[in-house]
Amino acid sequence: MAPSTDAFRQACEAEVLRLWGGKPDGAHDLGHLRRVWANCQTIAMDEPGADLQVLLPAAIFHDAVNLPKTHPDRAQASQASAKVAVDWLGTQAYPADKLDAVAHAIAAHSFSAGIEPTTVDARILQDADRLEALGALGIARMFHVAGATGGLLFDADDPLARHRPLNDRAFALDHLEVKLFRIVDTMKTATGRRIAEERAEWMASFRSRLLREIG
Template structure:
């Protein structure tokens, strides 16, 4: 794994991100999210072979540069918009085109809704690191934070597991476990990511079981 990001460049990237995010309030996409994705990416990269760690770190910092609301009609375009904006900024910092392309592809491919297959190890690691945020205790907290912000219910009290109705995570937060979060496991791109994701998914299953026990 090549060296980590030059501190000055990482700091400038964070400052650029904060300026772009000015006036936004999103509990699921804040500086804490960025810090956790950076840390998880480094953890995965240690076990996943040669990585351009500087490009990966900058991709982690800038991956949500254009942060559209979850219910925005063009939400699926957010990662490509972020990639384009990040690429322009990095070019302005004097970065060579080939390394800018590493960053922008990783950013464009990280999104679940974009449906872009990651073609590089940096892109695969960023995708896993970002998707890890949807699992475990952090994932649970973010799931309910987003549901609350969008005015969705916690769960259907009459049928929390959707045994006699269609799953609808736009109505009930708990449905999101089945409609998306548990479906992330087979999509993890690295062996390290899959192992961590399975452990975190186990916590989500335990939470669901505990909730059902309390509702019984």
């Protein structure tokens, strides 16, 4: 990247903070955006054709429009984020021929959007963001979101849902089986999958320890 990478990232972050009204939530804050950008750089090293000039704004803007999971327009949030990113980048000294690539990467990163990533940069961003749902960070964000939405840590009578349907809206621990463990099989890059497998293994160990502690 050019020597102005940090200044450009900071400008992107400032615009996203403005769009958030200066009030990010605990699971989607500047730390999350910066970690996704760091993940992008790690994965890109092993992906021929990766373009960091596309990935930087895509990583910082991917949650620019951040709607609650229960919002009726949740599935359109990534496409709305792509639009605000392109609109803003169009006012900056940013290459116009990369705008479509940025937009597609942002739109395709989301689970709920159901858009298949068709470029190397879109695959990298999707993996980079999904890594945030795994490992220690994944556990922390899982319980944070559950608390914010009124969910319990787990079902005290049946924490592994052996005799009831899984319900991750009611019980945070159910989210491991409902979604998080399944992320490993969705990874699009070899590096992303390797990191995902390691983090998922740690999460399984955490769950085993938790179950021992609660008897």
